[in-house]
Amino acid sequence: MQVDLSNPQFQAAVPILRRIEDAGFEAYFVGGCVRDALLGLPIHDVDIATSAYPAEVKGIFRRTVDTGIQHGTVTVLDHGAGYEVTTFRTESGYQDFRRPDSVQFVRSLKEDQLRRDFTVNALAARHDGTVIDNFDGLTDLHNHVLRAVGRPDDRFGEDALRMMRAVRFQSQLGFALEPATAQGISDNAPLLQHIAVERIASEFTRLLLGIDRRAGLQTLIDTDLYRYCPQLADARAALNHLAALPDTQLQDPAVAWTLMVVLVGAPVNRFLRAWKQSNDLIATVSAAAAIWPLLGDTIPDHWALYTAGRTGLRIALEAYVHVHPDFNSTPVQAAYDALAIHDKGELALTGSDLIQAGMQPGRAMGQALRRAEEAVVAGSVPNTKNALLAYVRV
Numbered sequence: 111m112q113v114d115l116s117n118p119q120f121q122a123a124v125p126i127l128r129r130i131e132d133a134g135f136e137a138y139f140v141g142g143c144v145r146d147a148l149l150g151l152p153i154h155d156v157d158i159a160t161s162a163y164p165a166e167v168k169g170i171f172r173r174t175v176d177t178g179i180q181h182g183t184v185t186v187l188d189h190g191a192g193y194e195v196t197t198f199r200t201e202s203g204y205q206d207f208r209r210p211d212s213v214q215f216v217r218s219l220k221e222d223q224l225r226r227d228f229t230v231n232a233l234a235a236r237h238d239g240t241v242i243d244n245f246d247g248l249t250d251l252h253n254h255v256l257r258a259v260g261r262p263d264d265r266f267g268e269d270a271l272r273m274m275r276a277v278r279f280q281s282q283l284g285f286a287l288e289p290a291t292a293q294g295i296s297d298n299a300p301l302l303q304h305i306a307v308e309r310i311a312s313e314f315t316r317l318l319l320g321i322d323r324r325a326g327l328q329t330l331i332d333t334d335l336y337r338y339c340p341q342l343a344d345a346r347a348a349l350n351h352l353a354a355l356p357d358t359q360l361q362d363p364a365v366a367w368t369l370m371v372v373l374v375g376a377p378v379n380r381f382l383r384a385w386k387q388s389n390d391l392i393a394t395v396s397a398a399a400a401i402w403p404l405l406g407d408t409i410p411d412h413w414a415l416y417t418a419g420r421t422g423l424r425i426a427l428e429a430y431v432h433v434h435p436d437f438n439s440t441p442v443q444a445a446y447d448a449l450a451i452h453d454k455g456e457l458a459l460t461g462s463d464l465i466q467a468g469m470q471p472g473r474a475m476g477q478a479l480r481r482a483e484e485a486v487v488a489g490s491v492p493n494t495k496n497a498l499l500a501y502v503r504v
């Protein structure tokens with residue numbers, strides 16, 4: 111079997127493989143790039159694995175950087191690009207359920223493929239595109255099946271994050287989970303407690319944005335893996351609800367997290383802080399979740415639309431139609447667009463205007479500005495300095 115390496119990213123990296131081979135070692139493209147190329151999907155980055163030890167890789171190339179040398183990875187710099195070249199290694203015998211701090215390097219490709227998580231991720235390709243498939247990954251790729259390499263208990267015991275990767279790949283690739291692999295997740299789910307929240311969150315977000323979110327969520331529920339995700343231990347009903355929504359693909363993490371927060375019914379801040387999400391995402395989801403309960407009845411009042419802001423409202427509306435497919439968002443959007451101002455900075459009256467008019471800085475001034483803002487948003491006073499000065503009676 112051949113993989114098509116005509117993609118420019120592969121083409122640029124082929125000389126790296128050849129240089130390593132010319133020095134008497136083996137070198138292959140491995141991991142997601144081979145899987146995705148065989149599936150006809152876009153390639154994000156190419157990973158290279160080799161029988162050469164890190165010091166040997168450094169001896170072959172003029173310019174290298176030690177990016178993760180304790181894990182066997184050396185970055186080779188070539189024509190302005192960097193290529194991660196990782197020595198074949200094994201990972202067995204580690205007891206902390208996370209990726210090991212030190213690894214054992216080996217010379218055999220097959221041993222390196224054996225320590226990889228899923229058969230479709232354990233394919234290797236030579237510089238001419240010949241695929242080396244020691245664990246029937248090609249059959250699984252063809253049948254769209256995600257199967258652990260070897261014993262699932264071993265793979266999940268070495269790195270418990272792989273259970274989240276399984277549900278993420280299920281959703282991202284639209285693959286079915288092979289039954290023994292699913293059983294392995296059920297049996298090992300509590301090990302997820304050893305994994306850093308950020309890494310769980312990254313896989314979970316990718317699950318939510320995948321083409322088959324429902325399948326990924328269903329496995330998360332059926333295997334009890336959700337119990338070990340932050341804030342989700344008691345959220346089975348909410349996850350069932352999410353899994354039952356129409357399966358249109360979500361494009362935006364903020365939309366996905368808004369759905370999570372409103373369905374789980376948790377305070378946005380506590381929920382998203384526990385998931386270690388960024389302040390930007392928390393602000394957007396807070397705005398979207400705040401306006402969510404008002405979207406159902408009549409058009410929300412001016413102030414509610416204004417405080418949701420353009421982004422908050424867009425995210426809320428995008429999320430809302432996933433739960434209420436018949437909802438017509440046009441009137442709400444039109445009401446927002448008709449507001450006299452949309453952002454804090456657009457108010458024609460400022461603190462300095464008030465000082466010039468003789469007001470002292472302080473609480474009363476803050477209240478005056480707030481009253482002016484509310485009046486403009488409500489449409490009762492024009493957004494001009496004079497009208498607003500008169501309104502606040504300075």
Ligand SMILES: Nc1ccn([C@@H]2O[C@H](COP(=O)(O)OP(=O)(O)OP(=O)(O)O)[C@@H](O)[C@H]2O)c(=O)n1
Nearest residue numbers: 141142143154225226227228231232269271272
């Ligand atoms: N916990 C992990 C992470 C990675 N891998 C192996 O390392 C490869 C590269 O990992 P990564 O870049 O994280 O993921 P990809 O499979 O390349 O997928 P994607 O780029 O879509 O994340 C994987 O294919 C797999 O062979 C693994 O066995 N266990």
